[in-house]
């Protein structure tokens with residue numbers, strides 16, 4: 001069942017954001033504040049996977065990647081949503097959410113690192129903040145909040161926090177996604193991870209999507225990330241452009257990843273949720 005955010009909460013979110021974000025630029029402090037507010041909502045509304053082994057591994061991998069970026073100073077936090085739906089999302093300020101469906105499909109650390117590295121890049125490039133800053137008009141405060149949460153522009157009835165998490169903040173443009181792939185690719189390399197995982201993971205999702213004929217656990221990924229075939233071609237090109245001796249020195253997997261996978265397999269199945 002899709003999760004719905006009560007409209008009262010929606011209004012409060014808009015008012016809070018309107019008062020704190022009025023003005024042209026969004027400072028780092030405002031960005032973090034907004035991210036914290038959104039993270040609180042997400043944590044309360046989505047089924048979170050609270051398992052020490054899994055969470056500590058995902059945080060350690062995520063931080064090892066984030067610390068190599070130009071925004072290493074953020075207090076990055078990584079959390080796992082307990083759903084088989086394949087998706088991941090980033091809130092401003094460094095709050096990254098990865099769905100369990102990504103963890104269960106990733107075969108090695110470089111595949112998971114690709115998804116996390118991509119989400120990190122959205123934050124590094126302040127993609128959602130830029131959308132807020134570009135909002136114009138008398139209703140600028142509300143506009144800012146809506147650009148971020150996507151709840152005001154939609155009908156109240158659509159004010160759903162989808163399990164993929166995508167309804168609570170703006171969708172990114174194709175070019176933002178491309179930048180996040182390129183940056184995510186580099187982020188992996190800087191963290192010592194082989195970015196080939198980005199290619200194999202996208203290929204895997206595409207195969208699953210084609211097999212399911214849409215409407216399966218991967219459909220929300222494809223709705224949020226159009227042009228997956230183009231992205232695969234881009235990643236292939238980036239791999240071709242990376243010197244083989246660089247790739248040869250990067251790790252694809254770790255004991256920590258495999259321990260996390262074993263732990264994940266022992267946990268009760270995620271609650272059943274609608275794909276979208």
Ligand SMILES: [Zn+2]
Nearest residue numbers: 122172177180
């Ligand atoms: Zn993205």
